[in-house]
Amino acid sequence: MSADARVARNQAPPLVGHDVVGSDAALVDAVLRHGSPDVLESLSDLGREAGTAEAREHGELANRHHPELVPYDRYGNRVDEVRFHPSWHWLMERAVGHGLAAAPWEQQESGAPHAHVRRAAGFLAWSQTEPGHGCPISMTYAAIPALRADEALAEEWVPQLASLDYDPGLRVLADKRGALAGMGMTEKQGGSDVRANQTEARATGVDGEVTLHGHKWFTSAPMNDVFLVLAQAPGGLTCFLVPRVLPSGERNRLDVVRLKDKLGNRSNASSELELEGTWAQRLGDEGRGVRTIIEMVAATRLDCVLGSASLMRKALAEASWHVAHRSAFGGVLADKPLMRNVVADLAVESEAATVLAMRLAAAVDRPGDAHEAALRRIALPLAKFWVCKRTPMMVAEALECLGGNGYVEESGLPLLFRESPLNSVWEGSGNVNALDVLRALSREPEVLAAWLTEVGLARGEDPRLDRAVEGVLTMLADTTHLELLARRLAGQMAACLQASLLLRFAPPAVADAFCATRLGGDYNGTLGTLPLGTDLDALVTRTTPHV
Template sequence: MALSDSPTPTRRDVRVTTNQAPPLVGHNVVTSDLALTEAVLRHGSADVLADIEAVGREAGTAEAREHGQLANEHHPLLTPYDRYGNRIDEVSFHPSWHWLMERAVGHGLAATPWEQQEAGAPHAHVRRAAGFMAWSHTEPGHGCPISMTYAAIPALRADDAIAKEWTPLLASTTYDPGLRPIADKRGALAGMGMTEKQGGSDVRANVTVARPTSVDGEYTLHGHKWFTSAPMNDMFLVLAQAAGGVTCFVLPRVLPDGSRNLLDVVRLKDKLGNRSNASSELEFDGTVAYRLGDEGRGVRTIIEMVAATRLDCVLGSTSLMRRAVSEASWHAAHRSAFGSLLADKPLMQNVLADLAVEAEAATAVAVRLAAAVDNLDDPHEAALRRIALPLAKFWVCKRTPMHVAEALECLGGNGYVEESVMPLLYREAPLNSVWEGSGNVNALDVLRALSREPEVLSAWITEVGLARGGDARLDRAIDDTLAMLGDTASLEVGARRLASRMALCLQGSLLVRFAPPEVADVFCASRLGTSYDGVFGALDGGDLRAIVERTTPTV
């Protein structure tokens, strides 16, 4: 038939859509993720997996997807004064934010595992980590107050009285928003204020001053905080300069008598991503706070909170990777081009398999870290957590932006429009590499741990050594990394390279020991071999189809 003889499309034909992937809804985010379920069974139990399946089921609904989009489209709004001119400093959120928060708290993803662990429940932190990763598929921004609430508990234990006052509310599964005294609340949320505009990560440069009052342990704060997320939370752990040096304080949003603490929300940050969450600048002038730990020990007191939030940076970035590769593989499984499905095209299989392996390696190390929190009485687990947290925070969070960008490209133009959710993930991707210490801060923390705590190197050697003999490429990479540690003259300038290699060896060890052979083989050949150039989709061999099928969601 000549071209001129081809039938002209009718208006009805034009309105009919074909060859478009359906929305990825109606699936269970947990059970569709084999890397996650296998890690939970490995470090937790079948009971833990069964418990979090409800989280995965709700996270995969069309309703959850819509609430995630709405929470990002309708940003928080600051109202400094009421209609009569009274200073109120209130931030209002879209109802979808509260829908997400209510379920995150209700699923026990805030501080609940600390109480469960105290009560003797096994695998409480593995359960929470897996649930946090699954629920973060809905929308990552609201995970910030959830994460800070989780992370506050270890720091609060520096003072028994304060811990007993706050822990039951922070560990509650009841979401109870609003500014009221904690005596009138069924649940509470925590935040953190460390950085100041002149110092950033250098918290010892903080200039906020703490002045003791006549009440034992009570101070007033005078100064500012440059980044404090979720200013409507019920309490904040902050650092300030007391007479004895940098000190940690608990700052309640509302005082016991019902009056609002003197805390001015100067403005909300206009951020690249994380739009659903309100990040603010605060000013203090006579703000009441209570000392947590000894004067001059503020960094040591709050460091446990930092460690827990670093874990959540790894969990959050891993969730972004998994959500991104799920969307990409789902699209490829339903979209045809040039005569066949995209998922059947060899080069697309290469890209998707590479993305899948990256996400699986991140998942393996994330759940392994959570298991270490479940077993901190074990010296090996405590030492491994100390070194592996900054390693994983550095590497996994650094890999996420390029991973999400590549996954977005798999959807073509469809991935560049807001409705696809890929732009939301892309804007979020750099955040966790900045939060709780940028790449340099974490790489240098690795050096600090290695130089001051010799047990951490032993823990890393022991952990990666469990896979010795399983893959020659991994064995060589471990030996080469140990050789790097001997070059003391260039350790600081090469800190990023060292952190990268140590993280990769740890991921490789976990995959060689536990992942399907095709996943471990591709990881070791690419990340630990000599031919990998860092571009996703440049794998050289391997059972790529099996890897892609393993990571494609099922509905």
């Protein structure tokens, strides 16, 4: 083999050394629109660290070295611990330290006007380092609204959950600088139908305290410090708080039966739990468990949208970077008309997801605003359905831009592809969210008014959007077939929201390309089919990372 053959030619350099926040024009615009220049500046350290070679390596290592379940210690004592690779802890430490867990709730209470927008942008950017560790970060963030159902429990737990210190290990809460939260809702016989849960809560004789007896089919991050769990009490389905370590310092009984061998990331531990005499405290009113935990569900749905937008952006960044540096058939791939069409269309899909996700985060920053509350109620299941459904198709197309290189694990694209269906399943499948849209429309008339108001802010800007809105109203008028058409309705309502946001805030090339393809016409759903006249150069230039 000649010396020259030992050196790889015509390969794209690794995408490292860039600012993941600053190089994402759609994200920067959203932060400035819903936040402020100071908020953007506060994300600069996170963005630069997320783009380092070190962060990329830790993401790869955390997935290469899977969590290990240790049911017993060397002496035969039942411990039910999960051991993680040091790279997992590296990622977690920085995610918590950058304020991506529960810190925004405390910051909001202290008067920070854009705490949730900042956190959403940081979560979208930092999750590009590795998606799996976002799960315990997301659950910790989402636990705070539910905990506020009990003032005493909130006072006990929120300060540590909102801490910027990552302090792993099972110890009594008073001895920890920071804590993490999880949730245990689904059971093997019910899944999303949590009212079919069979786990039983038995009174201990102390008011508000019970022991739990049953199982949980899918509990991620079992080394977290506390879990919110649904169980059947005499008065009906109730929410309970389950600490991993009891106030006495003893381990609570949470038997980790096994870790799931699942699609997607391998860094996070998703477990099955058996509960037999597990000590718990009631959170909220007995029989009102779904209502108590619903705000946690809403917050995790937001993170499903943010997480999917993050996967899209990461896949787009890798694809656009690759084609800008790879030559084939006599020229750079990015200069080939058809490849430019593909990358431009990927960019449109990514930006549409980002603007909708960040608009929803901005609604969390306005808790007392009736319009924002109603919009959040209807737009969360809409966005959860639509953005998460679009992600696998989009990531697959981005992977194809790398050709065979995209199928190699070292590229990072296979992990993104395996992860891409996750958020569509988590916190309610596509059908569950589409039906939740119908439930909201039938029970809360203010949500349709909020949707019409928000979409109407771009009324008259593009006739294709105006026709799509009329199409939604036509579907809603046919009440006989609404359930059958729920997915079609949810998709069109979500696309109208995206179009309205893009028409108001994105460059004209982005908005025009979106309306021309996502709002009907002759679009067949295949990416890379933007029509003649689309400003491909503007779209590709806007989206390619710069180092």
